[in-house]
Structures are given as structure tokens and as C-alpha cells.
Amino acid sequence: MYHYTLSQWIFFFYFYCFFGWCFESTYVSICQKKLVNRGFIRGPFLPLYGSGAIMMLLVSSPMKGNLVGIFIAGCLGATVLEYVTGVIMEALFKVRYWDYSHKKFNFRGQICLESSLCWGLLTILMTQFIHKPVESLAMMIPPRVLVLAVAVISVLFIADFVTSFQAAMDLRDILIKAEQARQELERLQKRLDVIIAVANSDREIKREKREERMEELASAIEDTFLQLRDAIPGSELLREKMEEIVELRDKFIGSRRVGEENQQSFIHSFFKRNLLKGNPTMTSHKFYDTLEELKKSASEYRKGKK
Structure with missing residues (x-):
């Protein structure tokens, strides 16, 4: 032993x-x-x-x-x-x-x-x-020197670990919030699809939301709002639903702004950004798209700072 x-x-x-x-x-x-x-x-x-x-x-x-x-x-x-x-x-x-x-x-x-x-x-x-x-x-x-050395290293190690742990927890929160935002956008898109389908039954709506990236889903919703704007003048039903459409539009804009602000805040933090850089093989099955987008944003930010 x-x-x-x-x-x-x-x-x-x-x-x-x-x-x-x-x-x-x-x-x-x-x-x-x-x-x-x-x-x-x-x-x-x-x-x-x-x-x-x-x-x-x-x-x-x-x-x-x-x-x-x-x-x-x-x-x-x-x-x-x-x-x-x-x-x-x-x-x-x-x-x-x-x-x-x-x-x-x-x-x-x-x-x-x-x-x-x-x-x-x-x-x-x-x-x-x-x-x-x-x-x-x-x-x-010498024992005293060794005790002093490990004590100093321990203080630095613990401080580093606590900071890195918080960065990892912040990354977790970003991923969870992004998934919640995706689900909210999907619900919003479904409601918009129903409004358009009722107003114009001839319009074909094609969506595979669970396979869409956040940016693709947001772009699809933007297109839907444009369709609604163009269709409202000729549709009595859409004019009646104008208040709901405006409310959905405000919710969409607010959700996107909060998500972008959270991700930008993460990327601009040195410790959080380098958590991604130091673990290039980091992956997540559930939050794959959001994590890859964060990695890409962190890489582009570093290149822009050089």
C-alpha cells in the first residue's frame, strides 16, 4: 500500500x-x-x-x-x-x-x-x-514547503474551478432558454399557420418545425408576418384578428431580442467564450444546434478581435 x-x-x-x-x-x-x-x-x-x-x-x-x-x-x-x-x-x-x-x-x-x-x-x-x-x-x-505550495495552488485551483463552474452553468441556462424559445416560436408559428389557413384555405403551409434551426424558424415566422400583412387588406377575418396578430408579432420580437442579448452576453465574456474554445469536442444531443451556433459565434468574435 x-x-x-x-x-x-x-x-x-x-x-x-x-x-x-x-x-x-x-x-x-x-x-x-x-x-x-x-x-x-x-x-x-x-x-x-x-x-x-x-x-x-x-x-x-x-x-x-x-x-x-x-x-x-x-x-x-x-x-x-x-x-x-x-x-x-x-x-x-x-x-x-x-x-x-x-x-x-x-x-x-x-x-x-x-x-x-x-x-x-x-x-x-x-x-x-x-x-x-x-x-x-x-x-x-520539505514538508512545510510542500504544505505551503499545495495550499497556494489549492486557492488558485478552487477560484478557477468556481469561475469555470459558473460559466458552465451559464452555458446550460443559455441552452435551456434557447430550447424554450424554440418551443415558443413553434407554438407561435402554428398559431400563425392556423390564421393563414383559415383565411385562405388554398394556401399550402409546409413546415417541419422540429428539424428547423432557430434562425430558419425565425425566418419562416418573418415570412408569415409578411404574408399576413399582404393578405389583411383583402380579408375580413384577418382584419378581425389584427389585435392578435400584433400581439403575436410583439411576442416574437421580444423573444428574439432576449435570446440574442443572452447569447451576446455569453460570447463577450472571456471565461465563458473560452469554455467553448477549450472544449472543441463538446456536444449536446438535445441542444446541438444552439451549442454549434454559440461555438461559431465565439470563433467569429475571436477572429474579429484579432
């Missing part, structure tokens, strides 16, 4: 958080062909790697000297950690920060066989080679 002080365990956590950030940022930067500060938080830390490393040390400890046992323990332990973390984050933030849906032998897109095998190999690599010099480094640092 490993026998470390609390400050040493915390040191290992931060070290492997940093190690994971270096690995992921390098890999993603190469794939994206541009520098990417990878991760949920803005500092050079990836908490999943730090948590994974601590877990690997704990589950592999009873298997010392047994590489097969270490491999299996690493596979199982890290896979459980990855799945639980992914499920909690998606439930909380409404987005996936990683998605294995395109991989073979995946389970709900949260874990996959390839990733599990890599975790097992990484556990062997870490326990047999990487951790030994890291352990020696921790032992070399």
Missing part, C-alpha cells in the same frame, strides 16, 4: 492534473492545428486526469508486481470514474465534454472499449515508470 501524507496526495493530484493538461492540450492542438487550452477550467489542470491518477494508485496498490492485475484494475477503475463523471457533468451542464458515440463498443457515448484499454495501459505506465520519479520529487520537498 502507498503511505503518503495528505499534502503529498494533494501534490500528486495537481501534478497529474498538470500532466494530463499538457498531454491533452498538445494532442488537441495538433488535431485542431491551433493552440488549444484544453479542459473544463482555464488553468493548466485537467481534474479528470488527477482524479484518475489517484484512483489508479489506489486500485493498483493491492496488485503490486502483477501487471495483469494492475491492467484490469486500471481498466475497471478508470472506466467507472470516466462514466460517473461524464453522466454527472451531462446531467448538470446539459452538454458532453467528451463523446465516444462514434467509437465501436461504446456505452451511451460516455465510455468505450478503446478508452478503457488505454486507461489500463496508462495505469501500468504510470505505476511502473511515471510515478516513481514523481514520488521521489514529492519526498525531496
Whole structure:
């Protein structure tokens, strides 16, 4: 069994958080062909790697000297950690920060066989080679210095995590409000379609609203209002419904303005904008269109600032 002080365990956590950030940022930067500060938080830390490393040390400890046992323990332990973390984050933030849906032998897109095998190999690599010099480094640092160092890093880490957590929650609120706005626009469009259909039964209304993007849905509603404006002079029924049409128009304008203001506020925030930049593979099945539009807006905003 490993026998470390609390400050040493915390040191290992931060070290492997940093190690994971270096690995992921390098890999993603190469794939994206541009520098990417990878991760949920803005500092050079990836908490999943730090948590994974601590877990690997704990589950592999009873298997010392047994590489097969270490491999299996690493596979199982890290896979459980990855799945639980992914499920909690998606439930909380409404987005996936990683998605294995395109991989073979995946389970709900949260874990996959390839990733599990890599975790097992990484556990062997870490326990047999990487951790030994890291352990020696921790032992070399005087206890008081180590306590002070992890205390300072902890303050910075917690402050960064709180800020990033709030940014992720704000992103969640934007996605939820956008979905609510979409549903409201769909109800509005249906009401307008009914008004037009009643006033002119020969007019063919074609809509597939659930597949429409927000901008397409808004454009369709704009077109409907133009149709109504042109049809009102010749329709007694539409003139009678003028008050309702004006009310629907005001509701539509207000809904669009609020949605645009919320998204612009998000994009103009450095931490919130970089939450999207640092997680280019972030996805959401339910809020896919809105998330992709936010990513595009954030990218265009950064280009405009250069």
C-alpha cells in the first residue's frame, strides 16, 4: 500500500492534473492545428486526469508486481470514474465534454472499449515508470514547503474551478432558454399557420418545425408576418384578428431580442467564450444546434478581435 501524507496526495493530484493538461492540450492542438487550452477550467489542470491518477494508485496498490492485475484494475477503475463523471457533468451542464458515440463498443457515448484499454495501459505506465520519479520529487520537498505550495495552488485551483463552474452553468441556462424559445416560436408559428389557413384555405403551409434551426424558424415566422400583412387588406377575418396578430408579432420580437442579448452576453465574456474554445469536442444531443451556433459565434468574435 502507498503511505503518503495528505499534502503529498494533494501534490500528486495537481501534478497529474498538470500532466494530463499538457498531454491533452498538445494532442488537441495538433488535431485542431491551433493552440488549444484544453479542459473544463482555464488553468493548466485537467481534474479528470488527477482524479484518475489517484484512483489508479489506489486500485493498483493491492496488485503490486502483477501487471495483469494492475491492467484490469486500471481498466475497471478508470472506466467507472470516466462514466460517473461524464453522466454527472451531462446531467448538470446539459452538454458532453467528451463523446465516444462514434467509437465501436461504446456505452451511451460516455465510455468505450478503446478508452478503457488505454486507461489500463496508462495505469501500468504510470505505476511502473511515471510515478516513481514523481514520488521521489514529492519526498525531496520539505514538508512545510510542500504544505505551503499545495495550499497556494489549492486557492488558485478552487477560484478557477468556481469561475469555470459558473460559466458552465451559464452555458446550460443559455441552452435551456434557447430550447424554450424554440418551443415558443413553434407554438407561435402554428398559431400563425392556423390564421393563414383559415383565411385562405388554398394556401399550402409546409413546415417541419422540429428539424428547423432557430434562425430558419425565425425566418419562416418573418415570412408569415409578411404574408399576413399582404393578405389583411383583402380579408375580413384577418382584419378581425389584427389585435392578435400584433400581439403575436410583439411576442416574437421580444423573444428574439432576449435570446440574442443572452447569447451576446455569453460570447463577450472571456471565461465563458473560452469554455467553448477549450472544449472543441463538446456536444449536446438535445441542444446541438444552439451549442454549434454559440461555438461559431465565439470563433467569429475571436477572429474579429484579432
